[in-house]
Amino acid sequence: MLVGYSSSSEEEEGETETTQSEGFDQKWQKEDDGSDDLPPKKKIKTDEPASKKRLPLPGCLLTMFPDEMDPQTEDSSLHGGRVRSFKHERGNWATYVYFPYHPEDEFEEFLEELLSTARARGVGLTPQEEFHLSLSQTVVLRHHWIQPFIQSLKESLTHCRRFVCTAGRLKVYSNAERTRTFLGMEVSSGNTQLLDLVHIVDKTMTEFRLETFNEDPSFHVSLAWCVGDQMEKLKRCIQELQTLVERREDGPLLLRLDCSELRCRTGNKTFRFPLET
Known part of the structure; x- marks a missing residue:
């Protein structure tokens, strides 16, 4: 789970x-x-x-080297009210490691049902733009660290094998700053393999003096979010939402993740690490 938002694409450092x-x-x-x-x-x-x-100066030159701070990147109204976990600066790349989740056909209908029920209980949730299972914190990586960081991850993951994990129980989360609340689905199988990968990723994080993952992680796929600390309000209706998961016509809904390719996103770049069969 992404404990601190980020999203962002930054440009390479350069001043003139x-x-x-x-x-x-x-x-x-x-x-x-x-x-x-x-x-x-x-x-x-x-x-x-x-x-x-x-x-x-010609306009083309002015746009080549943007100001150190772009006011729009700090305007939360442009990001659905989300607040950055760290200050946006040119040359700082928001970076995290994850497994992608590709929703099945019935997932979209199921998610809309969840959001509608939560909305009726006074919690307006926004669905995630994409779904993934995090294996690291969101950290700040300097541009000149990207290649050695990626190379370190690649070497460490050389002999890791692919596997499948499933998630089926709803749980409420928040980021460290309590500026956003999340509705996620917690992993029920595959935890051992995920922990092994976290230890590998943490070694690279330590090598670059970056923050490691949670000591006792709750692996999950975030489904939706809302601004502010809405944990208590969302927890009050979590059992009703869980009922929607378990009482489906075709049986309880499980998210199935094919953990065959680990990914690392840094700024607007995505690096892929296929695991062995």
Whole structure:
């Protein structure tokens, strides 16, 4: 589960400063004093200092190097009210490791039923844009660390084998800052294999002095979220929501994750690590 939001794509570090050289030009100028007997005199004349006005930069150059802080990236109204877990800065890449979950056909209908029931109980939830099972915290990775970080993960995962895990029980979560509340489905099988992978990922995190995963993780797939600390309100209707999971026509609904490819997302880049068969 993603304990601290992030989402973001940042650009590579780079700054430029444009200056215009200023100085004095010297030139020779002939002056005639009006005498027919004397040759024209040569005299050095110094111009006034050149104008200090700078020429405007082309628009294409201005967009190449954005300001250190983009006010829009910090505007929570542009992100559904979500608040960043860490300050957005150029060169800082939000990074996390996860397994993707690809919903089955009936999942969308089931999720809408959950959201409708929660809404009737006073909790307005927004469905996740994509679904995944987190195996790390969301950490800040500097741009020049990306390649060595990915290489370390790749080497550590070389002999890891693929497996299947399932999730079937609803649970309420929140991020560390209590700025968002989540409705998730907790993993019921595959925990041992997931823990083994977390230990491997944690070694890379430690190598780069980044925060490791929760000591006693509750592996889950986040289904929906809302702004603020709504844990108590959501917990009061969690049993009613769980009933929707268990009393379906075709039997209890289980999310099945084919854990065959671990992924790492850093900023707008996604790296894939296929596991052995």
